[in-house]
Amino acid sequence: MLRCSIRDAKLRDEAVRSAKSACLNCAEGAGRVTRADKARAFAIARAEAVEAAAAVEIAALCGDTSAARADEVARVVSRLVGLLTGLVR
Secondary structure (H helix, E strand, C coil), X not given: CCCCXXXXXXXXXXHHHHHHHHHHHHHHHHHCCCHHHHXXXXXXXXXXXXXXXXXXXHHHHCCXXXXXXXXXXXXXXXXXXXXXXXXXX
């Protein structure tokens, strides 16, 4: 698990909630049966992952976490978005 230590409580809460939602939507997509249901859940997971990364990036730009942590999150999310994009199609 990546630890970003975001000092801003609102950004930290947003990043955590979005990351949790991304994980839960991945699980939901895996449990769905039809292709359309799976695609919908995976698309939501992808959007939530991007939102979590954006919160971390904003925190870094505001000095509330390190740029190195934001870069690490961006690399992980980039890989996740690629994977989820393939599952949405």
